[in-house]
Amino acid sequence: MSASLRLMAVHAHPDDESSKGAATMARYVAEGVEVLVVTCTGGERGSILNPKMDRPDILENIGEVRRQEMAEARKILGVEQRFLGFVDSGLPEDENEPLPDGCFALQPLETASAPLVAAVREFRPHVILTYDDNGGYPHPDHIMTNRVSVEAFESAGDPDRYPGTGDPWQPLKLYYHMGFTRERFEALHEAMTARGIGSPYADWIARWEDRPQKWDVTTKVPCAAYFETRDRALLAHATQVDPDGFWFVCPREVQEEVWPTEDYHLARSLVDTTSPEDDLFTGIHAGVSPTCS
Structure with missing residues (x-):
């Protein structure tokens, strides 16, 4: 890999970067790719989950605690990271409960997208990672993160859009995280059961019909060698990640053997590629981007 290849991962809160695509990012960092995590909010309304x-x-x-946790996770993953400065919207217990005034999810799309467009034009990524249009799960900040990511992908290369945010740069591929698929959890459940390890996934799998999968997996990035790095980054978010909780119930060696990839859906591509892929940069040559300056 060339250091001139660049990957941007856009996330809603501190800790999201460590629970979604962290091993992928650590692998690409080790291969010389420049990786930037953009965190839309500060996680100010997050609950303490540990x-x-x-x-x-x-x-x-x-x-402030979550910023400190983010700084530690960033060091572990070896990535660059910046906050966009928006305020966490929180997760309402009732879908009819109004969101707090001024929060990220209530921003006009262009207001919320402008700083991300500026970040894209400055960092000049070839590939952007984000959530699907349901946010991966329907948290208002995750859904807004998808919206601003798509907007930035489609606008950053247009010199007439978002004036004053830098010279245009067109990313080449946009991916959605696909880490929570039925196939993955069935494979882990079967492996744990076969080894006589209690599996927590049976109820999830039984209820899967209530969570239909809209997007298919197009890209599986081998990164098992970096699962340990991912786990250390997760643990850096000590307020959000219980070391005795969900993230660690499946032994790492089982994950490495049974599901050694992190998975994605290719949502936009301006280069020729064929599915399935095993590399986010398939079809991309370093330093090349259409309509870039």
């Missing part, structure tokens, strides 16, 4: 960290002093300073 019981061991559920303390009043942390909750009172959750925004």
